[in-house]
Amino acid sequence: MPSANSPALIRAVEVSFAYPSRLHPAPLVLDRVSFSVEPGTIVGLLGPNGSGKTTLLRLLSGMLVPTSGQVLLGDTPIASMSRRALARRIAVVPQDTHTTFDFSVLDMVLMGRYPHLGAFELEGADDVRLAREALAATGTLPLETRAFSTLSGGERQRVVIAGALAQASSALLLDEPTASLDPGYQLAIASLLAQITRDLGTTIVVSTHDLNLAASICSRIVMIRHGRIVAAGPTADTLTAEHLRTLYGVESDVHFHEQAGHLTVVPLSQVR
Amino acid sequence: MPAVSTPRDPGPARARHEAGRGPARRNVRGSLVGFAVLAAAAILLAPLVGSTAIHLGRVFDRSIPWAENLDAQIFFIARLPRVLAAALVGCALALAGVVFQALLRNPLASPDTLGVSAGASLGAMVAITFNASFTAFGLSPVTIASFIGSLGALTIVYGLAIARRRGASTLVLLLGGVAIQALLSAVIAFVQYLADFAQTYRNVRWLMGSLDVVSYAPIVAALLPLGLAFIGVAMLPRVLDLLSVGSDSAAARGVDVVRMERIALASASLATGAAVSLAGPVSFIGIIVPHLVRLMVGANHRLVLPASALFGATFLIACDLVARTIISPLELPVGIVTALVGGPVFLWLLFRRT
Numbered sequence: 001m002p003s004a005n006s007p008a009l010i011r012a013v014e015v016s017f018a019y020p021s022r023l024h025p026a027p028l029v030l031d032r033v034s035f036s037v038e039p040g041t042i043v044g045l046l047g048p049n050g051s052g053k054t055t056l057l058r059l060l061s062g063m064l065v066p067t068s069g070q071v072l073l074g075d076t077p078i079a080s081m082s083r084r085a086l087a088r089r090i091a092v093v094p095q096d097t098h099t100t101f102d103f104s105v106l107d108m109v110l111m112g113r114y115p116h117l118g119a120f121e122l123e124g125a126d127d128v129r130l131a132r133e134a135l136a137a138t139g140t141l142p143l144e145t146r147a148f149s150t151l152s153g154g155e156r157q158r159v160v161i162a163g164a165l166a167q168a169s170s171a172l173l174l175d176e177p178t179a180s181l182d183p184g185y186q187l188a189i190a191s192l193l194a195q196i197t198r199d200l201g202t203t204i205v206v207s208t209h210d211l212n213l214a215a216s217i218c219s220r221i222v223m224i225r226h227g228r229i230v231a232a233g234p235t236a237d238t239l240t241a242e243h244l245r246t247l248y249g250v251e252s253d254v255h256f257h258e259q260a261g262h263l264t265v266v267p268l269s270q271v272r
Numbered sequence: 273m274p275a276v277s278t279p280r281d282p283g284p285a286r287a288r289h290e291a292g293r294g295p296a297r298r299n300v301r302g303s304l305v306g307f308a309v310l311a312a313a314a315i316l317l318a319p320l321v322g323s324t325a326i327h328l329g330r331v332f333d334r335s336i337p338w339a340e341n342l343d344a345q346i347f348f349i350a351r352l353p354r355v356l357a358a359a360l361v362g363c364a365l366a367l368a369g370v371v372f373q374a375l376l377r378n379p380l381a382s383p384d385t386l387g388v389s390a391g392a393s394l395g396a397m398v399a400i401t402f403n404a405s406f407t408a409f410g411l412s413p414v415t416i417a418s419f420i421g422s423l424g425a426l427t428i429v430y431g432l433a434i435a436r437r438r439g440a441s442t443l444v445l446l447l448g449g450v451a452i453q454a455l456l457s458a459v460i461a462f463v464q465y466l467a468d469f470a471q472t473y474r475n476v477r478w479l480m481g482s483l484d485v486v487s488y489a490p491i492v493a494a495l496l497p498l499g500l501a502f503i504g505v506a507m508l509p510r511v512l513d514l515l516s517v518g519s520d521s522a523a524a525r526g527v528d529v530v531r532m533e534r535i536a537l538a539s540a541s542l543a544t545g546a547a548v549s550l551a552g553p554v555s556f557i558g559i560i561v562p563h564l565v566r567l568m569v570g571a572n573h574r575l576v577l578p579a580s581a582l583f584g585a586t587f588l589i590a591c592d593l594v595a596r597t598i599i600s601p602l603e604l605p606v607g608i609v610t611a612l613v614g615g616p617v618f619l620w621l622l623f624r625r626t
Contacts, residue, residue, distance in 0.1 A: 061524055087526030094524075100377045100516045101571035111514050115526030119507050122574055167525065 008089055008171040008203045011036040014069035015059055017052075029055045030227045032069065037205055037220075039170075042197050044218035044235070045207035048248055052227040053207040057173050060205060061092045073171075087115035091164035093174040097156060102147045105159050109134055112166030127166075134165035137199075138192060154185030161192065171203040172196065178210050186210065190217050211265040215239055223247050239263050245271055303569055307582035314589040315359055319351035321593055323601050350486075357485035358592040358606070359585035361551045362561070364498055364543035366584025367505055369558030370576055371540035374512035375533060376442050382558035383544040386445065387452035391425025392418040392548035393479060394456050394463070400474050401467040414478070415490060415549040419497070422545035428452055430537060442519075481554035481607025483592050490550055497546040504539030509574040512536070516573075554588070554607045556614025561587055563621050 015033045018026035030052045037043045047053050058064040060071055062078045070077045073089055081089075091112070099108075109131040110123050117123065123131075135141040138158040143151065148159065157177055164172055174193070178186040194217045196202050208214055214221060214235070221238040223231040223246075231243045244252045249271045257264040320326055326343040330336065338344060365383055372381040383389050398404070399417035406413055429452050433444040464475050485491065511532045514522035523529050547554070561584040562576065569575040588606070591613060595604040 063520060063523060083523060083528050084526040087524065090524075092521070092524035094518075094521055097517065097521065099571075100374070100379060101566060103513070103517075103571045107513065107570075107572050108517075111510070111517070111525060114510055114514060117510070122509065163525075 008169075009036065009039050009072075009074050010060060010090075010171060010203060010205065011072040012056070012060065012069070013072060015056075015066045015071060016068045017055055017059060017064060018067050028067075028227055030059070030066075030224075033224070033227070033229055034069075035222050035229065035232050037171075037203055039203050040197060040201040041219045042193060042204040042206065042217050044214035044221045045205060045224065046209075046211070046214060046221060046247060047207075047224035051224045053224060054175055056224065057092075057175050057205065057207055061090055061173050062086045063092075084115045087167060087169065089169050090171045090173060091167040091169040093157070093160050093164050093172065093177055095175045095177070095179055096153075097160050099148055102149055105135070105140065105143045105146050105148055105151070106131060108148045108159055109163045109166050112163040112168075115167065130168070131162075131166045134162040135159075137165060137196075138162040139188075152185075154181050154188065157181065157185070157189060158192065161189075161196075165196070165200075170201075171205070174204065174206040176208055177206060178208065178213055186213060189213075193217055211239065211244075212260075212262075215263040215265065216260065235263065239265065303575070304578055304582075307579050307586075311359065311582045311585045311589075314586045315355055318355045318358075318589045318593050319347050321597060322346070322351060353488050353491060354483050354485050354592065354596075355589055356488075356491055357550050358483050358588045360491065360494060360498060361483065361547040361554060362557055362584035362586070362588025363581045364501065364547040364584075365554065365557040366561035366565075366580040366587075367501070367577065368540040368543045368547070370562045370573070370580050371505065371508065371512065371536050372558070373562060374516040374573065375536050375540075376446055377516055377518070378442075378446060379563065380559065381446070382556075383540070383547075384453065384553070384555065384558070386429050386449035386541075387425040387456055388422045388541050388544045389548055389553045390453045390456035390460070392422035392545055393553050394460050395419065395421025395424075396478055396549075396552070397460050397463045397467075397475055400478065401463050401471050403471075412490070415493065418549040419545045422541055422548060425452055425456060426537060426541040477605065478552045480605035481552040481610070482605035483551050483588075483595075484603070485550065494546040494550050497542045501539045501543040501546070504535050504542070505577060508532070508536055508539070509572075509577055512573040512577075513571075516571075552605075552607065554610055556610045556618065557584055557588055560614050560617050560621070564617075 012033055012035055015030055016028055017030040018028050021027065033056065045053050045056065055064065059066055062071070062081070065079055070079060072078070073081070078086055110127060112134070113123055113127040113130065117127070132141065132144070135144060138161055140155060140158050140162055143155060143159065148156065151159065178189050181189065190213050193204055193206065197204055206218070218235050220233060221231070221235050222229060223238065223243060225247055230246055231238050239254060241252055241254050244250055244254070244265065251268045251271060253266045253268055255264055256262070316328070320328055324346060326346050330341065330343040331347040333341065368383040372383060372385060373379055376385070395417035396414045399413040404413035404417060406416065408416060429445060429448045432448040433441045464472055467475055511522070511527055514525055514527050515529070515532070519529050562580050565576055565580045565583050569579050588610070591609045592606045595606040595609045598604065
């Protein structure tokens with residue numbers, strides 16, 4: 001796998017955000033959100049639809065600028081970094097990727113090399129080597145010459161993650177990476193993320209509705225509802241029936257599963 | 273390597289086989305050299321064809337004095353300017369098409385889509401109808417006015433697209449472009465209505481798109497904007513790859529989206545303006561050439577851009593050759609030929625893909 005630079009510490013400090021609106025004051029999508037992601041750990045972002053998870057990820061990646069507060073990478077506010085410099089530290093994997101033209105799988109992964117090349121420069125042998133390593137790491141090397149648009153959802157997601165690895169950043173932000181995948185691919189993505197953090201020391205923030213995925217790979221959980229953090233902490237203390245009731249309005253059974261080796265969540269009923 | 277011909281699941285054996293063959297980039301140089309040879313051959317051979325037959329050997333025969341070498345005079349004075357103009361216009365329109373399609377993430381976008389061609393046409397109409405007489409850099413008023421028109425139309429559409437957000441909205445660029453184009457067409461009709469008989473004749477002829485270039489002056493004049501456009505485009509191969517996937521994912525990969533979108537739009541509009549000022553609105557080149565090229569070399573813009581530039585030149589030279597000879601001694605406006613060829617080819621591409 002391409003080696004990442006020094007592990008990233010990501011901190012959100014009192015981050016608030018409102019989309020431009022005619023209402024005054026504009027409704028806050030995120031309200032004074034503070035948390036930190038330790039280098040080389042996986043943090044899960046949980047919350048109901050519309051709670052602000054995606055907006056928070058976009059703020060962490062510098063795609064959006066906080067209305068107040070700031071996001072820090074180490075000690076540097078990301079607002080002060082260029083897109084290029086930021087892309088060398090933080091890579092993003094969107095929920096789904098569609099292409100207008102028929103790029104090959106290798107082309108898609110090579111796009112990850114963009115922030116490492118000059119304005120008129122084209123990818124060289126080293127970049128191709130790194131892209132191949134990333135493909136190998138995600139188990140997609142045999143797909144190298146296939147057209148990206150002909151891949152299944154699970155293959156596609158792994159190729160996009162390979163592109164993020166080729167970017168050689170020290171942090172990876174993923175927005176519901178398993179949302180439309182079958183159980184086999186869900187497990188494959190989960191173990192891939194765990195492996196990336198273990199082997200490369202990559203800091204990962206992953207938003208998801210898949211509570212069992214979160215339980216299996218995240219060392220810490222951040223729960224967001226209506227743009228505010230309702231609970232945050234180590235997975236074992238945070239992923240509780242009580243918190244899930246507050247978060248989703250759902251009664252659930254949370255148990256340690258011996259065979260799985262992590263907590264499992266079975267949603268039982270909606271709270272009346 | 274088009275997706276359409278790849279089966280959904282070729283199986284591990286086929287996949288291994290393909291991977292073993294290595295990436296297609298090995299043929300990159302080879303295919304570009306092929307496109308270049310084709311374009312060079314077109315430029316050299318097309319001037320030989322015409323109402324008076326001439327021979328390539330005699331044209332370049334240094335032992336015959338220039339004053340007596342009729343073949344060379346016909347080649348260099350009568351026919352080469354027109355062929356070179358066709359090469360430049362084809363090259364510029366094809367490049368602009370590639371850029372617009374990637375930027376708008378829409379394979380049907382073209383220099384016409386954003387109203388850029390319509391803007392250029394309106395400029396030319398105004399110059400012809402009101403007998404404009406200003407000149408600059410040795411350019412005719414029609415050339416200058418069509419240039420101003422193309423940039424004006426683009427500025428309006430781009431202004432609309434960025435009015436409500438950071439970065440340009442693809443949807444507004446597309447739909448705003450269609451609206452501006454319709455509006456400009458109405459103004460063009462109005463200006464034509466004001467024109468007298470002779471001006472109307474010139475207007476209509478100009479709108480058909482024609483390569484009636486009889487000197488090197490307009491070609492030299494078009495080189496400056498085209499050169500600027502080429503420099504801009506040279507920065508774009510990887511950016512267009514990324515932008516065609518999505519502006520958010522491009523930004524996450526480190527692309528300064530707003531800045532690169534501006535460079536791309538400005539380059540494509542300069543190229544379009546230069547092409548339209550030379551030949552009028554020649555349709556379909558900007559759509560068909562990039563499509564055919566992608567079928568041959570794949571989607572990667574580091575190949576699509578140079579290959580389209582070269583193939584666009586070849587394609588328009590060939591179309592113009594047909595236009596000059598098909599009902600000789602009459603010469604058809606080349607726009608009629610590109611539309612007659614382009615329409616069916618476009619339909620073929622469309623049905624081949626679905």
